[in-house]
Amino acid sequence: MADHLSVTPKMAQILKVFLEDVEQPRYGFELMQLTSQHSGTLYPILATLEKAGWLNSHREDIDPKEAGRRPRRMYLLTPDGAVLAQARLEALAEAYRPPVNARLRPQGGTA
Incomplete structure (x- = not known):
């Protein structure tokens, strides 16, 4: 199990779907x-x-003639993968979350 995997934004999108x-x-x-x-x-x-x-x-595991299509390759998170994916997505969310005390000001307007 590679727990050192670097999660990219595109990878995070995919992991989010699996975690749903x-x-x-x-x-x-x-x-x-x-x-x-x-x-x-x-x-x-x-x-x-x-x-x-x-x-x-x-x-x-399907009969292609009965299903009218070829068998698909199905992917599923492993139990450890689910734990690691959840932790990595939480870490990414935290890394990109603005500070609580940040004041947002409209651009081009007066504040």
């Missing part, structure tokens, strides 16, 4: 639609997460 329901397997095209990421971005991230042990994947 940790028991729901996801497939590539679905993730592309939910994150607006192209396959050339998405699949390398999925491979990185799987190699790090954050995701497991398997081919869907």
Whole structure:
């Protein structure tokens, strides 16, 4: 399990989808639609997460003729991956959260 994995904003988008329901397997095209990421971005991230042990994947067990499509590769967060993903997303949110005492002023106006 690679707990030192550096989470990028695009990776965070993907992890957020998995964390919405940790028991729901996801497939590539679905993730592309939910994150607006192209396959050339998405699949390398999925491979990185799987190699790090954050995701497991398997081919869907369906009859292609009956389903009218090829089996999908399904991805699911591992239990450790879910814990690490949650912690990393919380750390990212904290890193980008403005200070509580920051005063917001409209630009170009008078304050």
